[in-house]
Amino acid sequence: MMRSLAAVLRAGAFVLAAxxxxxxxxxxxxxxxTFIVASEGEPTTLTAHLSTDTSAVMIASNxxxxxxxxxxxxxxxxxxxERWEIxxxxxxxxxxMVKNAKWHDGRPVTAEDAxxxxxxxxxxxxxxxxxxxxxxxxxxxxxxxxxxxxxxxPFAPFLTLLGNSLGMxxxxxxRHIYQGTDPKANPANRxxxxxxxxxxxxxxxxxxxxxxxxAEYFRAGRPNLDRLVFRFAPxxxxxxxxxxxxxxxxxxAYIVPYNEVARLQKNPKVQVVNRGLELVxxxxxxxxxxxxxxxxxxxxxxxxxxxxxxxxxQNRALxxxxxxxxxxxxxxxxxxxxxxxxxxxxxxxxxxxAMLDEAGFARKADGRRFALRxxxxxxxxxxxRAAEIIRSNLREAGIEVSFHPFDRATYIERAFRNWDFDMxxxxxxxxxxxxxxxxxxxxxxxxxxxxxxxxxxxxxxxxDQLFDAEFxxxxxxxxxxxxHRLQQLLMTELPALPLFEYPVLNIASANxxxxxxxxxxxxESRENVAQK
Amino acid sequence: MPHLExxxxxxxxxxxxxxxxxxxxxxxxHAAPGDPLDVLLGPGEASPQLIAQLRxxxxxxxxxxxQLWNYYAKVLTLxxxxxxxxxxxxxxxxxxxxxxxxxLMGAAxxxxxxxxxxxxxxxxxxxxxxxxxxxxxxxxxxxxxxVFWLGQILLLVFSLHLDWFPAQGMxxxxxxxxxxxxxxxxxYHLVLPAIAYGIYHVALLFRLTRVKMQDVLAQDYxxxxxxxxxxxxxxxxxxxxxxxxxxxxxxxxxxxxxxLAGSVLTETVxxxxxxxxxxxxxxxxxxxxxxMGLFTCLATMVVAVNVATDILYAxxxxxxxxx
Numbered sequence: 001m002m003r004s005l006a007a008v009l010r011a012g013a014f015v016l017a018a019x020x021x022x023x024x025x026x027x028x029x030x031x032x033x034t035f036i037v038a039s040e041g042e043p044t045t046l047t048a049h050l051s052t053d054t055s056a057v058m059i060a061s062n063x064x065x066x067x068x069x070x071x072x073x074x075x076x077x078x079x080x081x082e083r084w085e086i087x088x089x090x091x092x093x094x095x096x097m098v099k100n101a102k103w104h105d106g107r108p109v110t111a112e113d114a115x116x117x118x119x120x121x122x123x124x125x126x127x128x129x130x131x132x133x134x135x136x137x138x139x140x141x142x143x144x145x146x147x148x149x150x151x152x153x154p155f156a157p158f159l160t161l162l163g164n165s166l167g168m169x170x171x172x173x174x175r176h177i178y179q180g181t182d183p184k185a186n187p188a189n190r191x192x193x194x195x196x197x198x199x200x201x202x203x204x205x206x207x208x209x210x211x212x213x214x215a216e217y218f219r220a221g222r223p224n225l226d227r228l229v230f231r232f233a234p235x236x237x238x239x240x241x242x243x244x245x246x247x248x249x250x251x252x253a254y255i256v257p258y259n260e261v262a263r264l265q266k267n268p269k270v271q272v273v274n275r276g277l278e279l280v281x282x283x284x285x286x287x288x289x290x291x292x293x294x295x296x297x298x299x300x301x302x303x304x305x306x307x308x309x310x311x312x313x314q315n316r317a318l319x320x321x322x323x324x325x326x327x328x329x330x331x332x333x334x335x336x337x338x339x340x341x342x343x344x345x346x347x348x349x350x351x352x353x354a355m356l357d358e359a360g361f362a363r364k365a366d367g368r369r370f371a372l373r374x375x376x377x378x379x380x381x382x383x384x385r386a387a388e389i390i391r392s393n394l395r396e397a398g399i400e401v402s403f404h405p406f407d408r409a410t411y412i413e414r415a416f417r418n419w420d421f422d423m424x425x426x427x428x429x430x431x432x433x434x435x436x437x438x439x440x441x442x443x444x445x446x447x448x449x450x451x452x453x454x455x456x457x458x459x460x461x462x463x464d465q466l467f468d469a470e471f472x473x474x475x476x477x478x479x480x481x482x483x484h485r486l487q488q489l490l491m492t493e494l495p496a497l498p499l500f501e502y503p504v505l506n507i508a509s510a511n512x513x514x515x516x517x518x519x520x521x522x523x524e525s526r527e528n529v530a531q532k
Numbered sequence: 533m534p535h536l537e538x539x540x541x542x543x544x545x546x547x548x549x550x551x552x553x554x555x556x557x558x559x560x561x562h563a564a565p566g567d568p569l570d571v572l573l574g575p576g577e578a579s580p581q582l583i584a585q586l587r588x589x590x591x592x593x594x595x596x597x598x599q600l601w602n603y604y605a606k607v608l609t610l611x612x613x614x615x616x617x618x619x620x621x622x623x624x625x626x627x628x629x630x631x632x633x634x635x636l637m638g639a640a641x642x643x644x645x646x647x648x649x650x651x652x653x654x655x656x657x658x659x660x661x662x663x664x665x666x667x668x669x670x671x672x673x674x675x676x677x678x679v680f681w682l683g684q685i686l687l688l689v690f691s692l693h694l695d696w697f698p699a700q701g702m703x704x705x706x707x708x709x710x711x712x713x714x715x716x717x718x719x720y721h722l723v724l725p726a727i728a729y730g731i732y733h734v735a736l737l738f739r740l741t742r743v744k745m746q747d748v749l750a751q752d753y754x755x756x757x758x759x760x761x762x763x764x765x766x767x768x769x770x771x772x773x774x775x776x777x778x779x780x781x782x783x784x785x786x787x788x789x790x791x792l793a794g795s796v797l798t799e800t801v802x803x804x805x806x807x808x809x810x811x812x813x814x815x816x817x818x819x820x821x822x823x824m825g826l827f828t829c830l831a832t833m834v835v836a837v838n839v840a841t842d843i844l845y846a847x848x849x850x851x852x853x854x855x
Contacts, residue, residue, distance in 0.1 A: 205625070408566075410565045412567070
């Protein structure tokens with residue numbers, strides 16, 4: 001039958017593609033050495049199932065593996081699963097796991113570990129499980145190395161989700177250590193036993209976490225390093241100093257000081273890597289409270305979009321790095337992204353003023369129309385700079401903007417729990433798949449008093465229907481069409497204005513190669529890193 | 533021994549004081565906006581069951597007074613609870629970080645005090661000399677600079693450009709040392725942070741010592757001692773310094789409290805693994821048990837040091853008698 005043939009061919013194609021990608025000349029890499037990674041915060045556990053804390057994921061992805069990984073083209077590649085089959089109706093996924101993977105304590109990794117992890121750990125303790133777990137009908141290990149997952153409805157991004165350890169907690173954990181315990185409090189969370197390229201050595205609180213090479217790693221010839229250390233370095237200036245001095249080898253994308261990049265690029269001891277964050281696909285948004293006031297009117301929101309000079313923001317907030325954002329999706333999600341619906345590309349103050357007049361907000365005697373409050377999570381430099389430009393741009397259109405930055409907990413409470421804001425600045429990951437990264441901000445169902453969902457109160461029936469249909473669509477071209485229509489709706493109605501795309505760049509010591517080996521960069525394992 | 537009795541009496545009196553401090557802090561923290569679960573869970577797709585479960589586990593579903601009562605009950609059994617964020621006993625967390633802060637504070641306070649007093653004495657003996665003027669200028673400069681900025685400048689000059697000292701942390705990561713090597717490694721890492729941290733204290737104490745010593749050196753009994761033929765070092769150290777010591781001891785005792793509370797800036801700049809940084813992060817993440825545990829420990833230490841300072845007075849000055 002054509003359908004099952006297609007499924008088999010798909011599986012086969014994956015294996016071929018994956019094996020060429022993985023066929024790095026492992027023997028040619030220099031062995032040994034210590035790689036020191038900077039982390040701006042200290043994690044609370046060394047596993048990834050309890051929260052979306054990136055400082056934990058950064059470390060956990062070296063201790064554990066997922067079923068699949070992702071390559072730079074955002075396609076799934078084998079990891080603990082050496083191949084897989086997807087049924088033609090998209091409801092059944094069968095994973096054939098590698099046979100030689102072992103836990104750091106010597107026991108073999110089996111499909112039962114995977115089944116246990118997903119059903120008992122991820123589903124019950126991960127904060128984002130609510131977004132996708134309800135769609136899973138069953139997870140079962142049919143034998144020691146075969147895992148079958150059945151879904152209730154087709155879910156196109158399922159493999160992406162399983163491969164994305166960033167936010168979804170799908171790193172496979174050892175059943176023999178967690179079974180019968182409370183996964184939230186198990187001491188193995190701080191003394192982890194995984195299957196990954198590095199094993200846990202020590203955690204000196206407040207200072208660093210040290211991992212050492214796993215000589216029994218199931219991928220022969222890896223890792224190359226002897227030691228992998230994560231230093232907690234909270235101060236940006238001192239961190240940069242330490243990096244330039246050679247005490248740190250890697251600064252990831254979110255802690256790269258943008259204003260220093262031009263200078264660092266000229267330093268032969270430094271390499272600037274323009275890859276390794278594509279999957280995170282982060283955009284900065286100016287989001288609006290649509291419930292009351294002038295922002296209820298779409299013409300006002302569009303006028304704001306015409307009045308705000310996004311090119312200047314990208315220039316000043318990012319020091320010319322990154323890009324202006326033209327959609328609710330980041331452009332690295334190339335299959336779905338379109339900039340065709342961004343009508344506000346060029347700043348048009350005259351049009352902004354005209355639209356505001358038309359909407360009934362004429363200028364008063366002092367030249368002002370109305371006032372708006374702008375809030376954000378304080379301490380983020382890029383947002384601070386963006387806020388200042390927005391204020392000055394909007395003042396020219398007669399809108400007075402007042403600043404209300406707060407510490408994280410207070411900001412979350414005011415904006416997302418109390419809906420007590422007019423405009424907010426927030427970065428959102430729009431990846432690894434827009435069904436995971438974008439839908440949560442605009443679906444009517446996501447209007448809840450919870451952090452980082454639809455705080456704007458945006459509700460559009462057609463959008464909801466499209467959101468509900470698109471992830472079931474297995475044909476990529478048709479899915480893309482649906483996303484194009486969604487982008488048209490969202491860029492016209494503007495519940496949130498996309499401002500800029502964060503630059504995809506990491507900086508590292510020039511003494512090492514392969515510092516990033518996938519589209520999640522610093523959040524992935526460092527098994528390929530080697531000394532030069 | 534009367535001092536011992538007095539010490540015990542003061543320490544017992546300190547217990548209700550610390551309990552009141554705990555109560556006030558508890559209420560203040562809970563009054564601050566922000567929910568610990570928001571910070572813990574991140575993007576809101578957690579299932580309602582998980583949220584409810586965590587809320588019950590953390591005791592957050594009960595009124596503040598009940599929570600405070602439960603907390604007092606725990607503290608009196610020396611159980612400081614479990615951190616929301618780290619899910620570890622608070623005592624273990626504090627114990628793992630406090631030594632680093634005490635080391636930094638100890639170095640800054642002890643060495644700083646010795647240096648300040650020595651320089652103060654020398655300056656008092658030779659006022660307006662080159663040494664006096666130079667020390668005064670450096671002290672005033674250090675006193676006026678914000679500590680995190682001073683830290684960054686020290687790093688820029690002595691670490692990056694001159695390469696004399698390491699930039700971050702308490703230990704070397706690339707080639708970790710053992711035994712005596714580790715002790716030296718830590719000492720080496722301690723220099724810049726201790727300078728940045730201690731300079732405020734040194735500046736204050738230097739000026740104070742200088743003034744007080746000048747005062748005392750002008751007294752009649754000093755003239756008498758010199759006339760009697762007592763050697764100069766004995767005059768200065770045995771007679772003059774002892775009489776000038778009381779205000780110096782007061783300032784050191786007071787500064788202990790300030791420094792303990794203010795270590796976060798130095799620890800942040802130098803990535804020093806102490807309790808200052810732990811406290812700051814606990815505030816940001818609204819980690820109530822950890823915050824309360826830290827406040828309790830810090831309050832207890834400050835009160836204890838105050839008592840110790842009082843005892844020290846009595847030891848230094850025989851005229852001081854406590855009833």
